[in-house]
Amino acid sequence: MTEVLNLQSLRSIPGNSGNTIFVKGHTNAGDGGGGVFIWQTGTNFIGTGIHSQDNNGTIIKVTNNDFGRWVRQFEGFINVLFFGAFGIGNDYTYNVQEAINFASINSTTLSTIKGATVFIPNGSYIITNIILKSGISIIGESISDTLIYSPGGASGDYLFEMEIGPVFLNVSNLKLIGNETEKGCFHFKAMGALNSPQHGGLWYSVFKNMQISNFKGDGIYIEGGEEFSDYLQPNQFNVFENIRVTKSTDFSSALRITGHNGQLSFINCTFDGFYQNATYSKGQNINISNKDKYSSAVISFINCTTQNADYGLYIAFAGNITIDNCWFENLGVAITVKSNTTNKINTVMSKSVNILNSRFSNASGFGSLYAPNNIKAGQCISVNQSFLNVYNNYVTVSDPEGVYFNNNSSFLMALNNSTGGVNIANNTFRALKLGKTYGIMQVISVINNTIDCSGNKLVFVTGTTSIIKTILSSINAGEKITIRANGNSITFDNSNNIFLTLKATLTINNGEIVTFVKIDNTVGSNYETYQLISIVRANT
Secondary structure: OEEEOOHHHHOOOOOOOOOEEEEOOOOOOOOOOOEEEEEEOOHHHOOOOOOOOOOOOOEEOOOOOOOOEEEEOOOOOEEHHHHOOOOEEEEOHHHHHHHHHHHHHHOOOOOOOOOOEEEEOOEEEEOOOEEEOOOEEEEEOOOOOEEEEOOOOOOOOEEEEEOOOOEOEEEEEEEEEEEEEOOEEEEEEOOOOOOOOOOOOEEOOEEEEEEEEEEOOOOEEEEOEOHHHOOOOOEEEEEEEEEEEEOOOOOOOOEEEEOEEEEEEEEOOEEEOOEEOOEEEEEEEEEEEOOOOOOEEEEEEEOOEEEEEEEEEEEEOEEEEEEEOOEEEEEEEEEEEEOEOOOOOOOEOEEEEEEEOOEEEOOEOOOOOOOOOOOOOOEEEEEEOEEEEEEOOEEEOOOOOOOOOOOOOEEEEEOOOOOOEEEEEOOEEOOHHHHOEEOOOEEEEOEOOEEEOOOOOEEEEEOOOEEEOEEEOOOOOOOEEEEEEEOOOEEEEOOOOEEOOOOOEEEEOOOOEEEEEEEEEEEOOEEEEEEEEEEEOOOO
């Protein structure tokens, strides 16, 4: 078999169909980029065929010869060494991108070459910007020693972006280091074809075993389509597993999610701030916020951690968010759930946010930690115009009687939540004072003989003497709602959807309480009835 030193030498040797040549190295003999090449003359390899372009790695064009191409013979992974990315600290942006482009072509049904997985061996690689292509996988050799560095960039730039979608990807086993660049690491922006409605977004993709640090921009930004996309551009059905992101600057996010996103799973991930000069990082470690009609929904955080910041997880207008068996530590406000009043039409609420089986450690006003420059009168959970379910969580601090413990901190605070609701039970606390709540009970007024209890199960009805004929609530049949007269007497009328059994009316005075159960039936125009089941009278 004929041997040549490198790919440049190969470009001077035209071949005949089936000829093979052994190349000793990409640039120098033994550099890992060598291999066997065969001369191919099919339509894919000449003219404008899909494999006709010289990519300096697997497809080599002979100078002044367009009758065929030298094609690398390989099985399995596409090693970036084939393209001259030797992992010795140089800028390999072009080399890695060419490997990705080649893998992307191979992933199509038009290609006669197999192999769509790019392998990056242990080493140091400087990369400025990579466009991820659909149908490929990128696998590093290890999460600790496959090192990719960003040499710099402006705010709003990202190390990794993706092409117009839908895009299907797998990326794993990388350590990504920003070198304090202003840009972020991953940006998954859902885009369809320009000037034409077309599906776009990141779909059915998996990212795992990665460390991301020292980026001043967002670590991972998942940007779904907005109002103009007409449901065509979601990021959906994606899994992020065993990924650790550490913020490098205040007011960036380790994880940011906006727009139309769904079916996202984060498993065993860490999204951290930092601690320096006796100050924890400002801003939010995780930000899920939306302003238009397509919100993020069906997002799960399973066995995840966030710590060392004023705000851990911040949610503004999202639905079906599940936080299960997660760890929140060293935070001013661990979880914020609120509506978004910047919506173009009206206020949009967060609904069905489930906080379950999780642990809060120094996660309300930093517990008993010394944090003079951060939020001290905080909450584990802060709620505003939203619907939450909070069950089976545990709250602890390093020293409940410590000198830095702020007694104004609480477990849950719901402000302006009369149109929302909180279901809460079975939470436990290292010390009783860690379990303070505010706003689960809502004060409401009677309007047009109607009380709107929304998602609340305990309400205080205030105002002048009032007659109530209708109860509105989002609870289900079989659930109970408790109502207390607050300040003045209130009277329930046995009409519309209120059933008092044998009474025509029922009046309770200030401080007295009644409980109703919701029943599925039809009475007149009302589908559901609230039946009185108990009364607590004041002693007279």
